[in-house]
Amino acid sequence: MSFVNIKKQYLAIGMLVFVILFLFNTRPVFQCQFNPEQSSYLPTIYGITPTYLRLAQKADLTRLSQTLMLVKNFHWIIIEDSEEKTKLVANLLKESNLKYTHLNVKTQKSKHSTLLDINVCVFQTVKFNTSWYCASGVEQRNTALDWLRTHLATAEDKRGVVYFMDDDNTYSLKVFEEMRKVKKVGVWPVGIVGGMRVEMPVVTDGKVSGFNAWWKPFRPFPIDMAGFAINATMFLDHPEAKFSRKVQSGFQESEILKYFTTTDELEPLADNCTKVYVWHTRTQKPSILNPKKLKLKHPPIPDDHIEV
Numbered sequence: 001m002s003f004v005n006i007k008k009q010y011l012a013i014g015m016l017v018f019v020i021l022f023l024f025n026t027r028p029v030f031q032c033q034f035n036p037e038q039s040s041y042l043p044t045i046y047g048i049t050p051t052y053l054r055l056a057q058k059a060d061l062t063r064l065s066q067t068l069m070l071v072k073n074f075h076w077i078i079i080e081d082s083e084e085k086t087k088l089v090a091n092l093l094k095e096s097n098l099k100y101t102h103l104n105v106k107t108q109k110s111k112h113s114t115l116l117d118i119n120v121c122v123f124q125t126v127k128f129n130t131s132w133y134c135a136s137g138v139e140q141r142n143t144a145l146d147w148l149r150t151h152l153a154t155a156e157d158k159r160g161v162v163y164f165m166d167d168d169n170t171y172s173l174k175v176f177e178e179m180r181k182v183k184k185v186g187v188w189p190v191g192i193v194g195g196m197r198v199e200m201p202v203v204t205d206g207k208v209s210g211f212n213a214w215w216k217p218f219r220p221f222p223i224d225m226a227g228f229a230i231n232a233t234m235f236l237d238h239p240e241a242k243f244s245r246k247v248q249s250g251f252q253e254s255e256i257l258k259y260f261t262t263t264d265e266l267e268p269l270a271d272n273c274t275k276v277y278v279w280h281t282r283t284q285k286p287s288i289l290n291p292k293k294l295k296l297k298h299p300p301i302p303d304d305h306i307e308v
């Protein structure tokens with residue numbers, strides 16, 4: 001065998017090895033094996049949102065649903081405060097491609113309550129209008145919890161986290177990342193609420209030692225609905241846990257939390273409660289002109305057939 005022939009053999013083997021390595025490297029099966037997303041478990045987030053008919057409802061739900069489309073492993077439980085489910089909400093949910101459960105239950109109690117409800121409803125002045133104000137979302141959230149318990153009872157995977165979400169708040173995607181860490185009950189700051197820039201748990205040596213709240217600071221848990229999430233499995237362990245018409249607005253959070261935790265057991269999230277990832281924004285009530293009352297020479301074309 002001459003020196004030239006040996007060189008050719010090495011060259012052929014070298015090329016073969018190169019071709020084999022190239023083919024294996026481009027096979028997607030090898031790339032998938034190292035995808036970290038496949039191996040890490042993500043608990044389901046059950047977001048519970050009461051909603052009611054008003055002019056800005058579709059705008060609020062559009063903004064919220066489009067945030068939720070970006071959240072992985074999310075199940076939206078939306079409960080209409082109405083006798084019947086509306087087409088507006090049903091279509092919005094269908095078009096969203098979200099995983100959802102659509103429920104309804106009408107609040108029986110009138111917003112303009114009587115003196116008999118003095119312990120439950122508060123007399124409140126908003127922009128020179130004084131009226132009785134009762135807590136919202138009580139029956140709706142309880143209906144959602146009934147559904148959740150039935151669902152989890154037969155579900156193979158009972159793990160998850162429950163988050164009570166108003167339909168007009170502003171949610172950063174980061175708040176959902178935080179709540180997946182919850183073991184029992186996790187808490188974090190809420191921006192622009194209770195007359196403060198930020199209402200938040202006070203953390204000392206990694207534990208919740210109190211709350212920085214100005215509105216009704218004597219509440220057992222002076223914290224907004226948007227500022228905590230609860231391990232879903234615990235709702236099976238506590239079938240009695242629910243919201244109550246017997247307590248007023250502001251105390252509903254304490255009402256549900258009392259079944260699951262104490263202040264010193266709370267798990268501070270969002271960088272030891274130093275970051276704001278959710279804001280208690282409120283959509284301004286729109287003022288719309290009534291063309292019938294205006295008696296205009298050229299009244300606007302009727303628009304009742306258009307869903308807004």
Ligand code: UGA
Nearest residue numbers: 050051052081134135136137165166167168225249250282
């Ligand atoms: C605050 C809290 O952030 C709410 O979680 C709490 O339910 C509420 O107070 C209360 O206890 O009354 P706030 O902005 O004042 O929030 O309340 P809304 O956003 O008007 O209502 C809370 C949720 O209930 C919303 O998702 C809303 O769509 C729904 N809602 C409101 C009804 O289902 N029916 C109503 O008549 C009013």
Ligand code: MN
Nearest residue numbers: 166168169282
């Ligand atoms: Mn709100």
